[in-house]
Amino acid sequence: xxxxxxxxxxxxxxxxxxxxxxxxxxxxxxxxxxxxxxxxxxxxxxxxxxxxxxxxxxxxxxxxxxxxxxxxxxxxxxxxxxxxxxxxxxxxxxxxxxxxxxxxxxxxxxxxxxxxxxxxxxxxxxxxxxxxxxxxxxxxxxxxxxxxxxxxxxxxxxxxxxxxxxxxxxxxxxxxxxxxxxxxxxxxxxxxxxxxxxxxxxxxxxxxxxxxxxxxxxxxxxxxxxxxxxxxxxxxxxxxxxxxxxxxxxxxxxxxxxxxxxxxxxxxxxxxxxxxxxxxxxxxxxxxxxxxxxxxxxxxxxxxxxxxxxxxxxxxxxxxxxxxxxxxxxxxxxxxxxxxxxxxxxxxxxxxxxxxxxxxxxxxxxxxxxx
Amino acid sequence: xxxxxxxxxxxxxxxxxxxxxxxxxxxxxxxxxxxxxxxxxxxxxxxxxxxxxxxxxxxxxxxxxxxxxxxxxxxxxxxxxxxxxxxxxxxxxxxxxxxxxxxxxxxxxxxxxxxxxxxxxxxxxxxxxxxxxxxxxxxxxxxxxxxxxxxxxxxxxxxxxxxxxxxxxxxxxxxxxxxxxxxxxxxxxxxxxxxxxxxxxxxxxxxxxxxxxxxxxxxxxxxxxxxxxxxxxxxxxxxxxxxxxxxxxxxxxxxxxxxxxxxxxxxxxxxxxxxxxxxxxxxxxxxxxxxxxxxxxxxxxxxxxxxxxxxx
Numbered sequence: 307x308x309x310x311x312x313x314x315x316x317x318x319x320x321x322x323x324x325x326x327x328x329x330x331x332x333x334x335x336x337x338x339x340x341x342x343x344x345x346x347x348x349x350x351x352x353x354x355x356x357x358x359x360x361x362x363x364x365x366x367x368x369x370x371x372x373x374x375x376x377x378x379x380x381x382x383x384x385x386x387x388x389x390x391x392x393x394x395x396x397x398x399x400x401x402x403x404x405x406x407x408x409x410x411x412x413x414x415x416x417x418x419x420x421x422x423x424x425x426x427x428x429x430x431x432x433x434x435x436x437x438x439x440x441x442x443x444x445x446x447x448x449x450x451x452x453x454x455x456x457x458x459x460x461x462x463x464x465x466x467x468x469x470x471x472x473x474x475x476x477x478x479x480x481x482x483x484x485x486x487x488x489x490x491x492x493x494x495x496x497x498x499x500x501x502x503x504x505x506x507x508x509x510x511x512x513x514x515x516x517x518x519x520x521x522x523x524x525x526x527x528x529x530x531x532x533x534x535x536x537x538x539x540x541x542x543x544x545x546x547x548x549x550x551x552x553x554x555x556x557x558x559x560x561x562x563x564x565x566x567x568x569x570x571x572x573x574x575x576x577x578x579x580x581x582x583x584x585x586x587x588x589x590x591x592x593x594x595x596x597x598x599x600x601x602x603x604x605x606x607x608x609x610x611x612x613x614x615x616x617x618x619x620x621x622x623x624x625x626x627x628x629x630x631x632x633x634x635x636x637x638x639x640x641x642x643x644x645x646x647x648x649x650x651x652x653x654x655x656x657x658x659x660x661x662x663x664x665x666x667x668x669x670x671x672x673x674x675x676x677x
Numbered sequence: 678x679x680x681x682x683x684x685x686x687x688x689x690x691x692x693x694x695x696x697x698x699x700x701x702x703x704x705x706x707x708x709x710x711x712x713x714x715x716x717x718x719x720x721x722x723x724x725x726x727x728x729x730x731x732x733x734x735x736x737x738x739x740x741x742x743x744x745x746x747x748x749x750x751x752x753x754x755x756x757x758x759x760x761x762x763x764x765x766x767x768x769x770x771x772x773x774x775x776x777x778x779x780x781x782x783x784x785x786x787x788x789x790x791x792x793x794x795x796x797x798x799x800x801x802x803x804x805x806x807x808x809x810x811x812x813x814x815x816x817x818x819x820x821x822x823x824x825x826x827x828x829x830x831x832x833x834x835x836x837x838x839x840x841x842x843x844x845x846x847x848x849x850x851x852x853x854x855x856x857x858x859x860x861x862x863x864x865x866x867x868x869x870x871x872x873x874x875x876x877x878x879x880x881x882x883x884x885x886x887x888x889x890x891x892x893x894x895x896x897x898x899x900x901x902x903x904x905x906x907x908x909x910x911x912x913x914x915x916x917x918x919x920x921x922x923x924x925x926x927x928x929x930x931x932x933x934x935x936x937x938x939x940x941x942x943x944x945x946x947x948x949x950x951x952x953x954x955x956x957x958x959x960x961x962x963x964x965x966x967x968x969x970x971x972x973x974x975x976x977x978x979x980x981x982x983x984x985x986x987x988x989x
Contacts, residue, residue, distance in 0.1 A: 314780025318769065325768050511764040515825075518728050518758035519781040520750050 315529025358402040360387040363412035485641035486610040489633040493604040500579030501596035508587040538572040558644030570657040577664025584671040604630035681864035687736035696722040698887040711878030712868035719887040720868040756833040757826030767811030782829035796824030816847030905944035910964040920958040
């Protein structure tokens with residue numbers, strides 16, 4: 307292992323990278339585009355749900371319930387109905403996702419302190435949104451009832467579970483998504499970056515000229531890895547800044563730990579890219595293989611979107627070899643929970659193994675060509 | 678160290694295909710050693726084994742006294758290699774390519790500046806040092822590739838068809854450089870399929886289908902051709918070639934540029950009888966004369982003697 311030789315390869319790589327628009331785009335622009343795009347597109351929070359109101363009561367009490375819906379920010383009243391059968395048309399036509407039906411005896415029942423049900427009609431075609439809308443609506447009605455009870459000085463509030471959410475107090479799905487997103491994006495970018503670099507050497511025949519010099523495999527692999535690891539760290543720093551500044555995601559944990567674990571993750575992911583690149587020896591194929599082998603697993607099996615705990619056994623087993631799984635846990639843990647090595651040690655260990663595996667794969671694939 | 682290169686029974690298989698078949702030879706220090714043969718003869722495979730780019734299936738090879746399989750690092754430090762295809766980085770400048778290979782060969786500090794300037798001067802690229810290598814003409818690229826291969830002043834230089842695709846003038850000036858290296862004591866191992874280039878070598882190894890079929894000085898190789906050689910000019914050489922096959926007194930006939938070269942048993946009889954034999958088969962004979970054999974004639978005859986065919 308010779309540092310001057312490693313530096314010679316690394317410096318060459320930096321110069322080439324600086325002149326290659328495609329790599330620059332991949333290294334600096336794409337991660338940001340993906341981050342902003344995904345952060346806005348993937349959100350579980352629903353706002354401004356279109357709703358219709360069928361108010362048979364037409365009293366100040368019924369109007370204040372409708373006001374409670376509108377002022378919550380979650381709902382927008384798009385139309386008022388007069389007949390029950392209109393609800394069908396409104397929901398079926400997709401004009402509203404929820405219809406609030408208030409009975410004619412609403413105000414009377416409230417005044418008489420009787421149980422006063424209201425009806426919620428939901429469009430269940432999008433089950434996920436319907437459930438969320440239902441939860442919001444029930445919360446608003448419950449809040450309204452509590453207000454009525456308090457006004458009536460009737461302090462017989464039944465015992466109720468008060469839940470308090472930790473780590474993501476406002477239950478902003480963006481807080482959960484953005485740190486995980488950083489992990490998913492870096493899985494893709496890292497493998498893609500190095501996927502190009504070795505295949506290009508094969509396509510141009512420069513690998514043979516390298517192999518005829520006394521350069522060692524380790525020097526070639528590290529020489530290629532070091533510049534890209536630098537870019538990867540920069541990307542993560544940039545993404546973290548965007549996450550905190552633009553999306554208001556809290557960063558509670560130790561920054562140094564994040565950098566350290568990110569570096570481990572990058573070594574593994576970049577090594578994987580080098581392995582793919584050297585194995586298929588074509589830039590086009592290498593890019594595709596790198597994309598397929600990182601993007602889908604990182605997106606689906608990392609716990610980023612779907613909870614790993616609820617997956618069937620087989621998928622759960624596969625998820626253990628998806629490096630993004632550990633990195634998603636790490637970024638979420640450090641950003642949101644502010645946890646340290648005492649909690650993340652298992653994931654950190656997995657990432658050390660992943661880094662070692664990535665490096666040995668990258669080294670092994672050159673065995674025939676370079677000593 | 679006695680020999681610069683010592684090869685014994687060197688063999689390389691690719692699956693069932695035998696690319697190099699039990700080849701043995703020595704190369705003396707300071708020699709320009711030529712490797713001649715058609716494409717697919719096993720020249721490149723042999724050079725790749727000698728430069729540590731490919732491991733032999735069997736046999737041994739010592740380069741600069743080091744076994745290529747046991748001491749690849751020492752072998753690589755002692756040789757410069759220039760591959761068949763241009764293989765510097767086209768997106769780096771001339772100077773950046775030099776800097777890269779200097780770094781890989783451990784040429785640093787004051788020696789680096791000295792060697793860089795020497796290479797730029799040798800390749801005639803001092804003015805173009807900041808130009809992108811991809812923009813250079815092929816002749817310049819090749820001189821730069823040669824320069825990058827000798828940055829570390831290796832005692833041995835392996836050139837695999839260095840002049841393929843280069844115009845004759847550049848080819849000539851490239852060979853002037855090769856002579857300069859040889860005069861300075863560098864052993865040059867060069868493969869080619871240009872016959873006229875082969876004449877420049879001190880000694881020549883002829884390869885065909887993975888086997889070494891002859892090894893000697895060019896002049897000595899020509900003397901091995903004992904039968905007289907005639908050159909025939911005719912209006913339709915391919916048809917005349919067919920007509921000559923099996924004609925009395927003809928040993929061998931082959932295309933040679935736009936003429937035919939005919940190896941015969943008896944020069945005088947052939948000069949008398951061949952025009953009639955051709956006329957009898959409806960072919961003309963514009964000129965027929967005895968000529969000195971070239972390396973190509975020797976090569977053709979040797980391949981045929983081995984029972985092979987020239988699949989070029």
